[in-house]
Amino acid sequence: MTITGGRTIKVDTLARVEGEGALYIRMAGDRVADVKLKIYEPPRLFEAFLRGRHFSEAPDITARICGICPIAYQMSAVHAIERALGISIDPAVRLLRRLFYCGEWIESHTLHIFMLHAPDYLGYPDVIQMAGDHREVVEKALRLKKIGNRIVHLLGGREIHPISAAVGGFHKTPTKNQVRDLVEDLEWALAASLEAVRWTTTLPFPEFEQDYEFVALRHPDEYPFNEGRLVSNRGIDIEASEYEDRFTELHVKHSNALHSVIRGRGSYHVGPLARFNLNFDKLPEVARKAATDAGLKLPVKNPFRSITVRAVELVFACAEALRVIREYEPPALPRVEAPNRAGVGHAITEAPRGILYHRYAIDDNGLITAAKIIPPTSQNQRRIEDDLREYAAQLVAWPLEEATLKCEQAVRCYDPCISCATHFLKVVIDRD
Amino acid sequence: MLIIGCGNRDRGDDAAGILAAERLRSRGIAAEIYSGESSALLEAWAGAEEVILIDAVQTGSPAGTVHVWDSHQTRPFRTSSGSTHGFGIAEAIELARALGRLPAKLKIYGIEAETLEIGSRLSPEVDRGIDEVVRRVLLDLG
Numbered sequence: 001m002t003i004t005g006g007r008t009i010k011v012d013t014l015a016r017v018e019g020e021g022a023l024y025i026r027m028a029g030d031r032v033a034d035v036k037l038k039i040y041e042p043p044r045l046f047e048a049f050l051r052g053r054h055f056s057e058a059p060d061i062t063a064r065i066c067g068i069c070p071i072a073y074q075m076s077a078v079h080a081i082e083r084a085l086g087i088s089i090d091p092a093v094r095l096l097r098r099l100f101y102c103g104e105w106i107e108s109h110t111l112h113i114f115m116l117h118a119p120d121y122l123g124y125p126d127v128i129q130m131a132g133d134h135r136e137v138v139e140k141a142l143r144l145k146k147i148g149n150r151i152v153h154l155l156g157g158r159e160i161h162p163i164s165a166a167v168g169g170f171h172k173t174p175t176k177n178q179v180r181d182l183v184e185d186l187e188w189a190l191a192a193s194l195e196a197v198r199w200t201t202t203l204p205f206p207e208f209e210q211d212y213e214f215v216a217l218r219h220p221d222e223y224p225f226n227e228g229r230l231v232s233n234r235g236i237d238i239e240a241s242e243y244e245d246r247f248t249e250l251h252v253k254h255s256n257a258l259h260s261v262i263r264g265r266g267s268y269h270v271g272p273l274a275r276f277n278l279n280f281d282k283l284p285e286v287a288r289k290a291a292t293d294a295g296l297k298l299p300v301k302n303p304f305r306s307i308t309v310r311a312v313e314l315v316f317a318c319a320e321a322l323r324v325i326r327e328y329e330p331p332a333l334p335r336v337e338a339p340n341r342a343g344v345g346h347a348i349t350e351a352p353r354g355i356l357y358h359r360y361a362i363d364d365n366g367l368i369t370a371a372k373i374i375p376p377t378s379q380n381q382r383r384i385e386d387d388l389r390e391y392a393a394q395l396v397a398w399p400l401e402e403a404t405l406k407c408e409q410a411v412r413c414y415d416p417c418i419s420c421a422t423h424f425l426k427v428v429i430d431r432d
Numbered sequence: 433m434l435i436i437g438c439g440n441r442d443r444g445d446d447a448a449g450i451l452a453a454e455r456l457r458s459r460g461i462a463a464e465i466y467s468g469e470s471s472a473l474l475e476a477w478a479g480a481e482e483v484i485l486i487d488a489v490q491t492g493s494p495a496g497t498v499h500v501w502d503s504h505q506t507r508p509f510r511t512s513s514g515s516t517h518g519f520g521i522a523e524a525i526e527l528a529r530a531l532g533r534l535p536a537k538l539k540i541y542g543i544e545a546e547t548l549e550i551g552s553r554l555s556p557e558v559d560r561g562i563d564e565v566v567r568r569v570l571l572d573l574g
Contacts, residue, residue, distance in 0.1 A: 045551055064442055068469070111471065115523075128523065131530040138531065145471040 025388060025407060030396045035388045037381060037411065050371040055081045055362050056338070059165045062358070062373065068111070068417060071104040071152065072351030073373075074165040075226055076358035080240075081167045084345025084362050085338055092331035093169040094226075095324050096155060099179070100165070101225040101349075102321035103151025106189065108352035109272075109310045109317070110148060112415045113196065114141035117307050120409040121203035137199070140192055144314075147185045151321065154178060169335025179325050186325070190286070190318035197290045197311040206406070208391060209301040212383070213262065214274035217350050223282045223316055224275065226349050231278055232268065233299065240346040243357050249374065250382075260379040267382035270354025271414060272309045273300055284323075287316040303387060303413035310415075340366035351376050353415050377416045384414055433573060434480040434535075435461065438468035438487040438521060444552030445495070445545035448488040448562055451554070452543070455566045461573065470524030474533060482537040484572065486565055487521055488558070489542030496557030498564045499542035503534060539572070541565045 026034040046065050050058060058077045063070035075097060082089065089097075114137065115127045124130040131138040154174055156162020164171045215236065219228035231237050238246055249258035262268050277299040280288065291312045300309060344361045354376030361370040391410050395403040437453025440446045453463035466472055468487065477483045489499060503525050528534045543561040547553075 049551070115471075126523070128526040128530050131527055135531065138527070142471055142474060146475050149472060149475065 025392050032389050032392045035385045037385050047371045050368050054366050069351045072356050075349045076347045076356045078167050079347035080345040080358040080360050084343035085341050090331040099324040100155040102317040103148050105317040105352050106148030109314045110144040113310050147189045166335050168338040173334040179328050186322050193314040193318050197294050200308040200311050201294045205304045212269040214277050215268045215270050216274040216278045224350050240348040259382040267386050269383050270376050270379045276309045284319045286319050290315050306413050380414045433482045435463040435484045438466050444547040445558040446488050446548050448543040449486040452486045452562045452565050468521045473524040477535050480535050483535040484539050486541045488545040493544045495546035496561035497544040501540040503538040
């Protein structure tokens with residue numbers, strides 16, 4: 001579509017992002033006149049669903065927000081509510097929650113690296129076309145994904161919308177043998193992930209770097225999942241309870257989603273690049289070495305390199321799962337008592353796509369009076385538009401069709417989870 | 433015979449596949465429930481000879497219309513940009529075809545959906561469509 005004095009890049013339905021989205025870029029000569037990433041995010045109905053419900057229902061309700069990262073929602077929910085109630089969990093439960101998160105990262109990162117992102121670098125419209133020429137890679141990806149599914153199934157009770165996570169612990173915890181059964185698979189997965197890191201370095205990366213403010217959790221002893229202070233490379237260092245003092249959400253006309261910004265500063269970047277750049281020293285040796293061998297230099301500022309960083313995090317998730325399994329002794333009780341008590345609790349955990357913030361207010365009867373949920377995609381959305389403003393300007397000389405594809409690819413670097421939990425099919429019937 | 437119902441309970445008529453599986457279960461027929469995420473589907477039907485997949489679809493037909501496709505004869509689903517889901521049932525079928533992992537027989541029952549809004553109710557036409565699919569699956573099973 002061309003408009004007077006310029007051209008328009010328009011992608012009505014973004015492929016290979018979770019959910020549904022649209023991208024609109026208007027060029028005026030060499031200048032980018034307008035960038036709109038439209039996100040048809042379901043309005044924040046879930047925050048309303050939660051009001052008046054007992055806190056014990058929150059992990060199951062919020063898990064339904066996303067089919068790809070339900071565990072992230074459960075983890076942010078249980079931690080926030082445990083803080084509101086003032087209860088502490090058994091160290092064995094804490095370990096299991098890390099293992100649970102490893103499973104989700106393995107599932108989600110595998111899906112994105114191989115199925116959604118790799119076709120961009122290799123010049124295929126999708127993984128189905130890619131599978132014909134790269135069968136072995138796709139088969140390995142499916143096996144990796146399956147191993148992630150196994151962990152989630154063991155701890156969550158089922159694969160979709162896991163139901164076992166509870167305030168105070170789990171409804172049921174696995175035996176030592178059940179957990180040990182995963183070792184063989186995970187050893188294979190660790191080797192496959194290391195191979196994946198090497199494989200991603202053979203892909204062609206556009207030269208594109210941005211001066212991001214990276215925001216991620218940071219924990220004194222570990223690569224972050226469930227705990228830590230929220231930090232940035234420009235001086236943010238706060239508790240989850242201070243999140244809303246430093247960050248705010250803006251309504252934008254063109255999108256149902258809210259854009260998060262740092263108060264007084266603007267967009268920021270959450271997800272694998274942010275975690276990696278801010279927590280490289282907390283990665284296990286095997287992951288640090290893989291990253292160094294792959295030529296990653298801190299700070300990684302090219303969003304297209306996120307595919308390699310995700311693969312490094314896959315190495316971490318496998319190594320961490322194996323560590324947890326070695327240390328695991330079942331807790332005396334699957335969960336500690338969680339008696340009704342009025343309070344407010346906040347939590348941030350690291351979903352595969354970046355930080356996920358939850359806040360709950362609970363009354364004397366244990367009923368939720370207010371809930372706030374800020375997913376990683378709405379935190380990255382403003383940043384994605386900022387990237388596109390820069391990137392589209394570099395593409396003025398490109399044929400429109402190719403430039404359009406390049407811009408789509410730039411969006412996919414963020415693995416945006418645009419409208420969690422949609423899986424609907426549109427069908428085309430070919431008639432002869 | 434492996435029977436799989438796919439969908440999302442929280443999105444109105446998108447629950448059709450799940451509800452069909454549940455109604456089959458209440459008649460003593462084993463049926464699995466999946467979200468529709470493709471790698472899980474590929475895993476679910478690995479090794480199965482005959483598979484029936486039930487899901488809500490949108491083709492422009494009246495709500496509740498029951499469609500039947502044989503995955504070996506037609507390619508009814510548009511993948512990638514045509515799908516609102518990043519990686520779902522259409523991709524599962526086509527990826528399985530590319531990798532030679534399609535079950536020997538894969539029959540797809542599509543129930544035409546009307547409303548997919550989050551938190552919406554099942555429409556009565558789709559409710560009847562689900563019963564129709566259950567009846568046909570029972571006939572398939574003999």
